[in-house]
Amino acid sequence: MTHMSPEEFRRYGHQAVDWIADYWLRLESLPVAPDVLPGQIRQKLPDHAPEHGEPFEALLADMDDVIVPGLLHWQHPRFFGYFPANTSGPAVLADLLSAGLGVQGMSWATSPACTELEQHMLDWLVEILELPGRFRFDGPGGGVIQDTASSAVLVAIVAALYRASNGRVRQDGVESHQYALYVTREAHSAAIKAAIITGLGEQAVRYVKTDPATMALDVAHLDALVKADLAANITPLFTIATIGTTSTAALDPVADIGRICREHGIWLHVDAAYAGVAAVCPELRWLHDGVAEYADSYCTNPHKWLLTTFDCDAFWVADRRWLTDALTILPEFLRNTPSESGMVTDYRNWQVPLGRRFRALKLWAVLRWYGVDGLRHHIRHGIGLAEQFAQWIRADDRFEISAPPRLSLVCFRLRPIHDGPIHGADPNSMNRDLLARVNASGTTFLTHTKIRDEVVLRIATGGTFTECRHAQQSWQVIQQSATALHAENGRPRS
Amino acid sequence: MTHMSPEEFRRYGHQAVDWIADYWLRLESLPVAPDVLPGQIRQKLPDHAPEHGEPFEALLADMDDVIVPGLLHWQHPRFFGYFPANTSGPAVLADLLSAGLGVQGMSWATSPACTELEQHMLDWLVEILELPGRFRFDGPGGGVIQDTASSAVLVAIVAALYRASNGRVRQDGVESHQYALYVTREAHSAAIKAAIITGLGEQAVRYVKTDPATMALDVAHLDALVKADLAANITPLFTIATIGTTSTAALDPVADIGRICREHGIWLHVDAAYAGVAAVCPELRWLHDGVAEYADSYCTNPHKWLLTTFDCDAFWVADRRWLTDALTILPEFLRNTPSESGMVTDYRNWQVPLGRRFRALKLWAVLRWYGVDGLRHHIRHGIGLAEQFAQWIRADDRFEISAPPRLSLVCFRLRPIHDGPIHGADPNSMNRDLLARVNASGTTFLTHTKIRDEVVLRIATGGTFTECRHAQQSWQVIQQSATALHAENGRPRS
Numbered sequence: 001m002t003h004m005s006p007e008e009f010r011r012y013g014h015q016a017v018d019w020i021a022d023y024w025l026r027l028e029s030l031p032v033a034p035d036v037l038p039g040q041i042r043q044k045l046p047d048h049a050p051e052h053g054e055p056f057e058a059l060l061a062d063m064d065d066v067i068v069p070g071l072l073h074w075q076h077p078r079f080f081g082y083f084p085a086n087t088s089g090p091a092v093l094a095d096l097l098s099a100g101l102g103v104q105g106m107s108w109a110t111s112p113a114c115t116e117l118e119q120h121m122l123d124w125l126v127e128i129l130e131l132p133g134r135f136r137f138d139g140p141g142g143g144v145i146q147d148t149a150s151s152a153v154l155v156a157i158v159a160a161l162y163r164a165s166n167g168r169v170r171q172d173g174v175e176s177h178q179y180a181l182y183v184t185r186e187a188h189s190a191a192i193k194a195a196i197i198t199g200l201g202e203q204a205v206r207y208v209k210t211d212p213a214t215m216a217l218d219v220a221h222l223d224a225l226v227k228a229d230l231a232a233n234i235t236p237l238f239t240i241a242t243i244g245t246t247s248t249a250a251l252d253p254v255a256d257i258g259r260i261c262r263e264h265g266i267w268l269h270v271d272a273a274y275a276g277v278a279a280v281c282p283e284l285r286w287l288h289d290g291v292a293e294y295a296d297s298y299c300t301n302p303h304k305w306l307l308t309t310f311d312c313d314a315f316w317v318a319d320r321r322w323l324t325d326a327l328t329i330l331p332e333f334l335r336n337t338p339s340e341s342g343m344v345t346d347y348r349n350w351q352v353p354l355g356r357r358f359r360a361l362k363l364w365a366v367l368r369w370y371g372v373d374g375l376r377h378h379i380r381h382g383i384g385l386a387e388q389f390a391q392w393i394r395a396d397d398r399f400e401i402s403a404p405p406r407l408s409l410v411c412f413r414l415r416p417i418h419d420g421p422i423h424g425a426d427p428n429s430m431n432r433d434l435l436a437r438v439n440a441s442g443t444t445f446l447t448h449t450k451i452r453d454e455v456v457l458r459i460a461t462g463g464t465f466t467e468c469r470h471a472q473q474s475w476q477v478i479q480q481s482a483t484a485l486h487a488e489n490g491r492p493r494s
Numbered sequence: 495m496t497h498m499s500p501e502e503f504r505r506y507g508h509q510a511v512d513w514i515a516d517y518w519l520r521l522e523s524l525p526v527a528p529d530v531l532p533g534q535i536r537q538k539l540p541d542h543a544p545e546h547g548e549p550f551e552a553l554l555a556d557m558d559d560v561i562v563p564g565l566l567h568w569q570h571p572r573f574f575g576y577f578p579a580n581t582s583g584p585a586v587l588a589d590l591l592s593a594g595l596g597v598q599g600m601s602w603a604t605s606p607a608c609t610e611l612e613q614h615m616l617d618w619l620v621e622i623l624e625l626p627g628r629f630r631f632d633g634p635g636g637g638v639i640q641d642t643a644s645s646a647v648l649v650a651i652v653a654a655l656y657r658a659s660n661g662r663v664r665q666d667g668v669e670s671h672q673y674a675l676y677v678t679r680e681a682h683s684a685a686i687k688a689a690i691i692t693g694l695g696e697q698a699v700r701y702v703k704t705d706p707a708t709m710a711l712d713v714a715h716l717d718a719l720v721k722a723d724l725a726a727n728i729t730p731l732f733t734i735a736t737i738g739t740t741s742t743a744a745l746d747p748v749a750d751i752g753r754i755c756r757e758h759g760i761w762l763h764v765d766a767a768y769a770g771v772a773a774v775c776p777e778l779r780w781l782h783d784g785v786a787e788y789a790d791s792y793c794t795n796p797h798k799w800l801l802t803t804f805d806c807d808a809f810w811v812a813d814r815r816w817l818t819d820a821l822t823i824l825p826e827f828l829r830n831t832p833s834e835s836g837m838v839t840d841y842r843n844w845q846v847p848l849g850r851r852f853r854a855l856k857l858w859a860v861l862r863w864y865g866v867d868g869l870r871h872h873i874r875h876g877i878g879l880a881e882q883f884a885q886w887i888r889a890d891d892r893f894e895i896s897a898p899p900r901l902s903l904v905c906f907r908l909r910p911i912h913d914g915p916i917h918g919a920d921p922n923s924m925n926r927d928l929l930a931r932v933n934a935s936g937t938t939f940l941t942h943t944k945i946r947d948e949v950v951l952r953i954a955t956g957g958t959f960t961e962c963r964h965a966q967q968s969w970q971v972i973q974q975s976a977t978a979l980h981a982e983n984g985r986p987r988s
Contacts, residue, residue, distance in 0.1 A: 003958060004583025004863060006515040013511030016587045020594030021500040021507070034606055038837045041610035049618040052865040056584065059859055063591060067855075070607030075596045082604075082827070085849070087596030089498025090550065093510045095593045097557060099803045100514030102569045102581030110576075112528055113564025116535035124543040147641065148847035158691055173695030176667045189825040190848060196820065197652055197846065199693020201667030246827050303849075309593045310851055326690065331683040333576070333740050333943045333952075343532045352691065352846060353642035354684060355579070355797075357804055361561075365553055369498060371546040449827045458827075464497060 031442030094365030108344035118360035132292035149273035150190035160267030162326035215250035244275025258294020276300025382462035525936030588859030602838035612854035626786035643767035644684035654761035656820035709744035738769025743900035752788020770794025876956035
C-alpha cells in the first residue's frame with residue numbers, strides 16, 4: 001500500500017483545484033440537467049472494486065467521462081430550480097482545509113478551536129442578521145451548525161417535548177395521542193418527517209389553514225385548533241412559523257403566531273431556512289419581526305443563499321438547556337475535565353450525530369472573504385434578478401404571476417386559454433408541458449409546485465454564478481418554449 | 495461584492511492545498527493536544543464580522559495563528575485516542591471535488607450520478623467486506639452513506655418500529671411502554687440517544703449483561719429479558735450487536751443473538767462502526783459471522799479506519815422497504831417522473847436530512863487510489879502496531895493488559911501496588927494521573943475508559959500517518975510517565 005504522500009497530495013491537489021476552476025469556467029456551456037436513464041451511470045462503472053491502486057489521474061478523467069454527464073448542475077448560472085445551494089470559492093477552500101485537518105469536534109476537548117470558532121460564527125450571525133441577543137452564548141441560548149433544517153426541526157421537537165413534559169419524556173417516552181404540532185401545508189415536509197421520527201406520528205400534525213392570497217398561516221385557525229386540542233386534553237406542543245416557504249416564499253406572521261404560542265406554552269420554531277439570511281440587508285430586517293419576542297428556536301441555511309457550501313444550517317435555541325438536557329449522554333469514554341466543569345460547550349449534545357466536522361471554517365471564510373457588505377450585495381443581486389423576471393412575466397400576457405413574488409422567488413404559469421383550438425386545454429398539463437420543454441432545452445432548469453391545486457413554475461434566483469445575461473437567456477428560452485407549445489397546439493403567438 | 499473568480503480560486507486553491515501538505519509534514523513536530531483554556535480561542539477572534547472583505551491570505555495566516563494551536567490533532571501520527579478518524583489524500587481531494595460541484599443529491603433526479611455512484615460504492619463494499627448479498631441493490635436491501643453510526647441506528651429504529659407495527663406507528667406514533675430495545679452497557683451511547691429521539695424513552699432500554707472476561711453480550715440474559723418482556727406484553731423491538739465496542743473492541747456473538755431475534759421477530763442491528771471495515775482482510779472475515787443470516791441492518795464507518803475523511807458511515811438494510819416506507823414523504827415541489835416511476839433510489843427517504851452532499855466521491859477515490867490490497871495493508875499495519883504495543887506492555891511488569899487486545903485496540907493500566915510507600919494507592923487515580931501526564935507531554939494522546947469500574951487507558955492505532963517509530967516513541971513516553979509517577983510517589987522504577 002502507498003499512502004498519497006504530502007508531495008503527491010500537492011501535485012494532485014493542484015490538479016483537483018484546477019479541475020474545479022475549469023469546471024466553473026465551462027459550466028455555462030454544459031446542459032444544466034443531465035439526459036440519462038435510471039441505471040445508466042452505474043453501467044459505466046466497473047462491477048468490482050479494483051484490487052490494486054489506480055493513479056489519481058484516472059479518477060479525474062472519470063469525473064469528466066462518467067460523473068459530469070450525470071449531474072444536474074446546481075451551480076450552473078441558469079439553474080433556477082428548488083432554492084439555490086450556493087457554493088463559493090472561499091467556502092470550498094475552507095472546507096478543504098477542514099478535510100485536511102481531519103479533526104472531530106464532538107466535544108470541546110476534542111478540538112477546542114472547532115467548537116469555539118463555531119460558537120463565535122453563530123454569534124456573529126446573530127448580530128448581522130439582527131437575531132435576538134438571547135440566542136447568543138453570553139445569554140441563555142446559543143447556536144450550532146446542523147447539516148440541514150430537517151435535523152434542526154427534529155432536535156427542536158425533542159427539546160420541546162423535554163420542556164413540555166418537564167423532562168419526563170426522556171425517561172418515559174412520548175405518550176401516544178398526547179401532543180399536537182401545528183404547521184401549514186406550505187411548511188417544509190421536514191416537519192412531518194420529524195413527527196414520524198420522534199414517535200409522535202402523523203396523527204399529531206394539525207394542518208393550519210393558509211390565507212388563499214398570501215399562503216401565510218391563518219392565525220385565527222391556529223387559535224381554534226389549539227383550543228380544540230386543549231378541550232380534548234391534548235397538549236399543544238410545537239408550532240412552525242416559516243419565513244419563506246419552499247413553494248412560494250410565503251411569510252407566516254411570526255409575532256401573531258408567537259402570541260398564541262406564548263399564551264399556551266407552545267414551542268415556537270421559526271424555519272427561515274431559505275429566507276433568513278436575507279436579513280443581512282437592513283432593508284429586509286423586518287423578515288425577522290416577531291423572532292426576538294417569541295421564537296424558542298430558529299434556523300436559516302447559509303448553504304442555500306449565503307455562499308456557504310452545503311452542509312451548513314445555522315440553528316439557534318433561545319434556551320440551550322432544554323436541548324442539552326434532552327440529549328446529553330456522557331459515556332465513560334467521552335468523560336473529560338472541561339466537559340465536567342460545565343464551562344465548555346459540547347456540541348455532540350446539540351445534535352443527532354456524535355461526531356462532527358469542522359464546518360465553522362467555511363462560514364468563517366465566507367464572512368471574511370465577502371464581508372457583510374459583500375453578502376448584502378449577493379442577496380440584493382438575487383432579489384434584483386427575481387424582480388427582473390417578474391417584470392418580464394408581467395409584460396407577456398400569455399403568462400401570469402401566481403403568488404406575490406418575494407425575495408428571490410417568482411411563481412408563474414401560462415394563463416388558461418379561452419379561445420382558439422386549445423380553448424379549455426387543461427392549464428396544469430400545459431404548464432407541465434412548458435416545464436418539460438424548458439428543462440429539456442438544457443439551457444435552463446426550473447422546478448414546479450402547486451398553488452391551490454394549480455401547477456405553477458418556480459424561478460429561484462440567487463445562484464453564485466448567475467448574472468443578468470443568464471436571466472435574460474433563460475427568459476428567452478421560457479418565451480420560446482411557450483411559443484412552440486402554443487404553436488404545436490394550434491395557437492400562434494398572441 | 496466580488497466573488498472569488500475561477501482564476502483567484504486556482505491561485506488560493508493551490509495555497510490551501512500546499513497549506514495542508516505542509517501541515518501534514520509538520521504534524522509530527524506539533525503537540526498532539528492543545529494547551530488552551532475555555533474561551534481562549536474566542537478571545538483571539540474579532541468581536542464583529544468584518545464589514546468589508548478580507549484577502550484569503552488573512553484566513554490562511556489565522557489558520558496558523560488561531561486555529562492550529564487550538565486543535566487536538568486527530569491526524570497526528572502519535573494520536574492514539576478514541577478511535578482514529580482517518581483522513582487521506584485521495585479522500586480529501588474527492589471531497590474537494592464534491593464541494594466544487596456543489597450538487598445536492600436528495601433525489602435521483604437532482605443528480606443521478608450522485609445517487610448511482612453511492613449505490614455502486616455501497617455494493618462494492620458489500621463485496622469487499624463479504625457482507626450478505628441481500629444488502630445489495632439487486633436484492634431486497636441496499637446501502638446508503640449516513641453521516642455517523644448514530645444516525646444509522648436512529649433510522650434503523652424508525653424502520654424497526656414501522657415493521658413491528660405493520661406501519662401503524664407512522665400514523666399513530668409510538669405507544670408508551672410498548673416496545674423494548676436490548677443493548678449492553680458496552681454498546682455505543684448512540685442507542686440511548688436514539689431511544690430518546692424516537693420517543694421510546696430510556697425506559698425502553700434493557701441492559702443485557704456482558705461476560706466479565708470478554709465484555710460480550712450474554713445471550714442467556716438477552717433471552718431472559720426478551721421472555722420477561724413478552725410475559726409483560728411488551729414487544730421486543732430491537733437489539734444491537736456490536737462488532738468492536740468503543741471501550742474495548744468487544745465482539746458480541748452475532749449469530750447467537752440473531753437466533754433469538756429471529757425467533758421473536760426482533761430487528762437486529764449490527765453496529766460494526768469501528769471494526770467492520772477490518773473484514774476487508776480475508777483473515778478477518780469471521781468478524782461478520784452471523785451477519786449474513788441474521789442482520790436486518792448493519793453499519794461500518796470508512797471514516798474511522800478506512801481512510802475516508804469524515805463523514806462517511808456505510809449503512810445497509812436487508813429490506814429497504816421498511817426504511818423507505820417509514821420515511822418517504824413526497825411534497826409537490828419534489829415530485830418528478832423518475833421518482834414516481836419507482837425505478838430510482840431517492841436517498842432522502844433513507845435518512846433524517848432532506849439534502850445531501852456527494853459523499854460517494856471520496857469513497858470512490860479511496861477505493862481506487864489504494865485498491866483493495868492497499869486497504870488490507872492499512873488494516874494490517876494498524877493491527878500490527880497494536881500487537882506491538884501489547885507486547886511492550888506485557889514485557890513491563892508495572893503494567894497489565896485489561897481486556898483481550900483486539901484488532902487495533904489495546905486497553906491497559908498500571909497495576910495496583912502492594913508494597914512500598916504507595917502501597918494501596920487508588921489504582922484509578924494512579925491511572926488517571928498517568929493519562930494526564932502522557933497527554934500533557936504533548937507527544938502522545940491517549941484516552942481512557944472503565945472496565946468493571948477500573949480506569950484503563952486505551953491505545954487505538956490505525957491512524958493514517960502512524961509508523962512503527964511513532965508507536966515506539968509513544969511507548970517510551972508512557973514508560974517514562976509511569977516512572978515519573980512512581981518516583982514522585984516514592985516508588986523507584988522496579
